[in-house]
Amino acid sequence: MTRRLAILWLAAIIGIALLAPLLSPHPPDQSLFEPLTPPGKGLPLGADALGRDFLARMMIGARLSLLLTGLAVAVTLILGGLLGFSAAIVGGRYETAVNWLSNVLLAIPGLLLAMLFVAAWGPGIAAVILAVGIGFAPSFGRVTRTIVNKLMGEGYVMAAQASGGNNLWITSRHLLPNSLPQLTSYAGTYFAWTFLAVTTLTFLGLAGDPSIPEWGALLNSSRSHLQSAPWLAAAPALAISLTVLAVHAIAGKEPQR
């Protein structure tokens, strides 16, 4: 039941994100209405402080939030995956070094680590994507390393090694296909965490331009009208919460932190 609702919600959000310009009743960046118009006919979510259709901004926001999250997850998966695979396969001192570095990075709370990277590169959308992506990479790297290490002890991998298969062959033929189902079972949880981190950083204004129609940024800018226009805050707050809950509801395993 919850699972079906979650899938339905996510499908709707993804559909809106893909088709935002077609579905949107008004352009999201033009001041066509009286500032802070309450929700009503033709304007289901009212207008923001600059008189822009808030529903249109939420729709384009779905696209931005999902895109930022997807890119950041891709950074995590690629970077963490590379580190995890290489550490497990190469082993020895290299594995110890990777291990140690990830432990150091994991010693800083994730949000602070991401904020540290944003501080280094200066606020901006690319900084947020990279910061969050790199921020979760040590954790995913550890998950990958554990899984691949276990596979390295399997009979067929040792047989492949004994019969002279090189690392590239063993990785592409045995390790990758056999670890993929386990790795993808964690993907949902990482998506949820990343979505949370991205919207939190944009909420804190770290995406640079505070006027981008991204859900976290929308939530932040609506804080100044909490009394006069509460619907402006309610919409992004609910959208973010429901999306996080939906992803958690269908996500698989959660790595140990």
Next chain:
Amino acid sequence: MVSLPERPGITALVTLGRRLTGGMLTAVAAVTLTFFALRLAAGDPVASLLSQGLTTPEQAEALRRSLGYHLPLLQQYLHFLNNLARGDLGVSLYSGQSVSAIIGSQLASTLQLATLSLAIALPLGILLGSVSSWKTRPAAQRTASTLSGLATSLPVATTGVISLLIVGLLAGGQARGAQLWLPALVLGFAASGPFARAVHSGLESSLSSPYILAAKARGLQRGRRIYWHALRPALPAAIALIALEAAFLFAGAVVTETVFSRPGLGRTLVRSILQADFPVAQGIVALAALLYVGSQVVADGLGWMLDPRLRDRG
């Protein structure tokens, strides 16, 4: 012959020592990372002041010299470590105030928020965790496990804003308590999730363990007494979490302070990043890293005190 349980002697001390040195090394590495990440990626912090037209080239050069930015990077790093050891974190590029003074002036507010949140989170977490294992009351059980699920997964930013909206609707206008109690409740609710989970899994395993079966066989009644009996071994794990939660509370304070426009270290950190005020950002992140590593060592220690079985593990 029954062998006597070993006293927590030399082995325990060695393990403790190893943990401590490991923690110190991690802390130093984290601080080093902060320094080099900021200095290498961001380049010259004074240049950003210059590009914003806040200083003249001559002033910038003087500032660079006074901050030691003209020295080679490695020398700057050694300076930084040396100063850090003496508690000197440099000065803010904007206000010229010393970073330790800025941290000192904001620390009390963040500590107040974190302590109150923890005081809410621990009992709330234990309550939610125990009720969510209460099989004889399905409705209460379902509510508690839903609440603890929400606590772990909902972001503080949205729960904070939603709570402000609800309080605004109920009270109308400027609500009282929006400065301390509401943020503490929001952060405390989020922090109660891990406690609830620890208590819940502890209860699940102890409720199915032989000693509870034995207690039932001896005639201990079903209901509250048996829960109390089963809850006790689950508590140490939850209490050992307190130390780890300290770091979570700090990260949560960053968001909570922004949502509720409350002064504190978190909000100062956000502002320093937006203004490219590197010494301040560096100081706060370094402090957070030290706090986190320290709390892990304390968590280990607490775990040892509460559960003797952990002492002999490496």
